[in-house]
Amino acid sequence: MIRNLRSACLLMGWLGVLGVALRPCGPAHAASAHAASVQADDSTTVLAMGGWFRLRFEAEGVYRLTPEWLQSVGISPSLVRTDRLALYGGGRGSLPEANATPRPSVPMPIPIQFHGDLDGVFEPGEFFLYYVPGSENLTFDRASNRLVRSLNPYSDATYLYLHPNAPGTVLVERMDTTTHRPLNNPTWPTTYRADGLWSYERDLVNPIKSGREWLGEDFDGVLNRTFSWNLPHYQSGDSVTLTVRAAVRSQGAISPLNLRLNGQANRALMAPAVGTYYLDPYYFTRDETWSTDPGSARLDLNLVFNKQNSSAVAWLDRWLVRYRSALDPGNGPTQRIFYNASTLGDTTLYHWASNAVLDLQVWDVTLPWGVKACSLDTFRLPDGLRQGLLVAGDTLRHLVMLRGVNFPNPAEAISLSPQNLHGRTPADMVILAPTIFHGAAVQLSELHAQNDGLTTLIVDPESIYREFSASRLDPVALRDYLRHLRQRSLDMGSNTPSPRYLLLMGSTSYDTKNRATNQFNHVPTYQSPNSFDPLNSYCSDAFYGLMDPSEGAFVEGGGDRMDLGIGRLPVRNVEQADAVVNKIRAYMDPNNRGDWRNELVFLADDEDYNVHLNDCNELVRQTEIKYPQGIVRKLFMDAFQQESRPGGARYPEVNDRINRAMEEGCLVFAYMGHGGVNGLAEERVMTLPEIDSWDHPGRYPLMVTATCEFARFDNPAVLSAGERALLNPRGGAIGLLTTSRVTFTNFNLNLSSRLFRDHLFRKDSTGQMLRLGDLYREAANPELGVVNTRNFALLGDPALRLAFPAAQITIDPPSDTLQALEVVDLSGAVLDATGAVDSTFDGLLNLSVFDKAATLRTKQNDPVSLAFEYQEFKDLIFKGQATVNAGRWQTRFRVPKDIAYAYGPGRVNAYAVRDGGNQMAEVSGSLDAAGDLRSLWVGGSAPQANCDTAGPQIKMSLNDTLFRSGGTVGPTNDLIIRLRDVDGLNTTGSGIGREMQLVRNGDWAGARTLNPYYRSDPNAYQSGRILFPLESLEPGSYTLQFRAWDICNYSSTARLDFRVSNGPAFEVQPLSIFPNPLAGWQPAVVEINHNRPNRPIQVRMIVQNISGQDVYQTQTTLQSTGNYIRLEGWEGTHETGHPLPNGVYVLTVVLDCEGEQGISHGRILLAR
Secondary structure, three states: OOOOOHHHOOOOOOOOOOOOOOOOOOOOOOOOOOOOOOOOOOOOOHHHOOOOEEEEEOOOEEEEEOHHHHHHOOOOHHHOEOOOOEEEEOOOOOOOOOOOOOOOOOOEEOOEEEEOOOOOEOOOOOEEEEEEOOOOEEEEEOOOOEEEEEOOOOOOOEEEEEEOOOOHHHOOOOOOOOOOOOEEOOOOOEEOEEEEEEEEEOOOEOOOOOOOOOEOOEEOOOOEEEEEEEOOOOOOOOOEEEEEEEEEEOEOOOOOEEEEEOOOOOEEEOOOOEOOOOOOOOOEEEEEEEEEOOOOOEEEEEEEEOOOOOOOEEEEEEEEEEEEEEOOOOOOOOEEEEEOHHHOOOOEEEEOOOOOOOOEEEEEOOOHHHOEEOOOEEEEEOOEEEEEEEEOOOOOOEEEEEEOOOOOOOOEEEEOOOOOHHHOOOOOEEEEOOHHHHHHHHHHHHHHHHHHOOOEEEEOHHHHHHHHOOOOOOHHHHHHHHHHHHHHHHHOOOOOOOOOEEEEEOOOOOOOOOOOOOOOOOOOOEEOOOOOOOOOOOEEOHHHHOOOOOOOOOOOOOOOOOOOEEEEEOOOOHHHHHHHHHHHHHHHOHHHOOHHHHEEEEEEOOOHHHHHHHHHHHHHHHHHHHOOOOEEEEEEHHHOOOEEEOOEEEOHHHHHHHHHHHHHOOOEEEEEOOEEOOEEOOOOOEEHHHHHHOOOOOOOOEEEEEOOOOOOOOOOOOOOHHHHHHHOOOOOOOEEEEEOOOOOHHHHHHHHHHHHHHHOOOEOOOOOEOEHHHHHHHHHHHHOOOHHHHOEEEEEOOOOEOOOOOEEEEEOOOOOOEEEOOEEEEEEEEEOOOOOEOOOOOEEEEEEEEOOOEEEEOOOOOOOOOOOEEEEOOOEEEEEEEEEEOOEEEEEEEOOOOOOOOOEEEEEEEEEEEOOOOOHHHOOOOOEEEEEEEEEEEEEEOOOOOOOOOOOEEEEEEOOOOOOOOEEEOOOEEEEEEEEOOOOEOOOOOOOOOOOEEEEOOOHHHOEEOHHHEEEEEOEEEEEEEEEEEOOOOOEEEEEEEEEEEOOOOEEEEEEEEEEOOOOOOOEOOOEEEOOOEOOOOOOEEEEEEOOOOOEEEEEEEEEOOOOOEEEEEEEEEEOEOOEEEEEOOOOEOOOOOEOOOEEEEEEEEEEEOOEEEEEEEEEEEOO
16 A cells, blocks of 8 residues: 655646646755655555556656557556556666665556546547656766766666556545746846766677676777767757776787767777786776767767787777757657756756747656656746746756657556565565476475475565566565565564575576576576676675665675575576475485485695695594584595596596595585586596486585685576586585685685584574574675675575484493404494483494594695695494494494504494484484594404404395396396305405405406495394496496405405396386375285386385395286286285384385396385
8 A cells, every 4th residue: 555655646637728837846856766765554565456567668758658559458448547547666777785775665656647638538539648767777976967877787678557447545646736927037047958968888798797797899800880879959069078988808908999079089098908817807997088069969989999919809888978958849859858967056947948838848757756747937037038947956856858749658568467575474484486486496395394394485586576676677676575574574573583594496697688598597696796807706695685774785895794594596497496306305305314414525626735635624623523423534636646638637536536425425525626617626526427427316415615616607508517516306416505706715714614613513592403594694794795705605495404413322432442353342322302312212323433543645746736644534444234222222343354453543433313214293303313432442453363264255136136147137227245254244445455346347457346335234244235336338248246355354256247138128117005104904005117018027025124124025927917017915014924013114126027127116104
């Protein structure tokens, strides 16, 4: 509802008596085009009422609305009541960035002037007149009394809202007219000239694809260009002031741009030369301003670029002409715009013709929603009678002189649906998502509601523009809406303002006007004013978090701070949006818990005198202090063998270690060093093909990449490495704290240290780990005024919490030193939030026992890489599993012979997962836990330790234990290796040549180490298995050989032969199981679809508990009916017939059809 705006509305009746005196222009106008009071009721807008149409305009001026035009665009004139038609809109130019600068928070009523009779019916020959502000930004420099007009960086159009028959609360009121008497011999200053402004500017190119400044015509292939224009109402003999702004890129030498107006003497625009370093400013801009008598109203500006080197190029930015034009309404255009810049400070009489021009009007349009028709009077001056008006000099005034009825129509009209964002209830998180991503946004909202009770508000940015910037794209409008919601939440009684989190769901572009092709500008980001310096031009989503009244302008070096946790999902299409939301779902899914949540990987670049290595090692140090239960992996590149390749130096082992870390999963992956949109490090240790190939569903790390533009997310022509890591549907990152531009190591370390030292491992007031948005906000805020910090962004869901294990595991110290070949017992407990043993916790524990930290030394692979020593717990003594019962656990293992015999401290890390934890609603307490033990000594050898001389027993199969050597499979398979040894298996791989190695087709030189894939059986150090993926195999015959060692260093080798079919692989779809949960004693029904129709198929079904133990098996041969197999009969019992306890069970169905095998899995919950 609009209130307190009566003086802003103008509805004039039929001007049957031309020349009627109107209210004179007075000092009531505010100085700013945005200085309007906010409506009293800020919980609704006029757009909440149906029946609105949106009109589009391409230029500033007075426009006409006729019945004929309405009919032409599909709006029936019969809908219009001439005494009830309403227009609403906004101001000129882009919104002010400073929060303290007043601007309307709702569409404002636009004054209209009606020409016609008063019967209320809109008939042919009748029309409305109204003023439309331009989209350009108009600024005034009081010091020089100069006006400057520049293009709006976000939009070239203006929009108004039309309602043909508004109810009473939006009626546009009549403005009273006044009578007058001619004034004799006035004492005010007088003038018959007003300030005119002409400008030329085109946005054609952004050379560094960054920032909001765009340039126009280039001087490269064409070095000589002439621009022409006729100045309206120019009087011969007057001087004009010209400003030409241009940009020049010339390396090593100044290349002048020579300017010549109407054949006069040259003026040289001299921009400094740029450097040759790739991070030097790309170009410099300069203004050349001068005053001259052009000799005529026609202006011909000739620009000639004098290239001093072949690579030099220049661009015209804009051309401005300021002049004093005669106020001659005689035979001129139907409307003209002028200003009072030259007479500021004085009330001045502006006059023109000796006789009154009867159909002439002058409107004061300083405020577009406060348009006033000025009173025109006849004044007696020394040289006779003159028609004119008084213009107050208290502020710059924007005036339009108009006569006649020949005014343009709008460019377009579309119907609008009702909306009222002002009345929406605030929520914990706002998701800004265009309509195409609404479905994905709803899914994510539901995920948060189910998992942590977070409330979410989903809003289309276009709907925000309609209410907060009169439909113009403007990032400030999006932020204004967030500020409105926070204030509304306080007004509704909340103790803390909401929203607290903002998710920008959609890609963005430096090209906010979509001038280039293939744009993906769904939710804009803030672009810096600087577009010429790669070190100081940036984009930043942090702009949306500046909520305080004193903030918003985002001045570099200022004290702005984010009040919201902000993240972006830079998705370009619906498929990507759905894929990222599915990744978040999988990340939240308790079924994907595992000891990967206890792993943190740190990668450090080489060279640069170890600055990256030292910085990375500092993050490691902070992590080991703040999160001792974590297992830290150090990938310091200079510690690995560097190889010389045709494309340059490479670290193949580092690539392999990174890919393996991703495949196995880790909680955090941090990198310090050089990088770019194509990957990490000059040695290409992480490449785009590798990122795209990652496939590790549910096990996604937070990537912290303190490097250069790893995720330049605002360039639609490039899908950067960081974006790929997030958008990979089955692998990569769950989120990235990463960079979009060039950054510097000192600031990178500052931000990264704040993250790891102060926030990453900190809990909030509720006892939970901080959400990603909070991590970004807290790490960035102390230096948000620094451009380097603004180059960091969170790509990911800001409301997501990292998957830290929630509870603590205690590990009882062993009574003595761990010695080689000694049998060791370890025990401990899982604690609840109070520190007591959690007797409700039953589950499985993963245990990693490490030998003493190894002292490693870098290799000085490059001249500027210095020697560096560091320590790492890298040698495993034992990696196994133990069951947790009523919160307590114990296990036994035997120490391998290959430990380091010197005495020293080792360590133990443990991770446990609760059985049935996937049914979150049914579980009280933590779903998983982690702990560590540092007071552990390792060294020496156990006396009288005996070993047999036989190596381990090894069984190999593909996809299932039923597979027989020589069988046929498709190109993608799982290799299953079962191992057993009475003395215990050597899982450490620390002895030279004693790793678990897999060899393909006899190539022992290319053997693959499988130690990281080994998992012991629960409570059994003498047996376990390996599950290793074999992917993208070419058709043909294969032989696999696998060698393993026991702890006494005796080995065995096994062999498996198979053939990969050159036809379509045997494909089996996921199981369909019902009923699920299985609550009664009826049998479960399992249905499987496959691609081997109408053939006999051998079917085997295995049921396992959550610990991986087989509890039931059945085998039969069925004739497939089409592509369909149906199994019945399992009633939730053990093979012995005894009922199984309630919980989650894994069903595996293996189909064997003519030598080919297909496998499918599913889960069922017993809940009797």
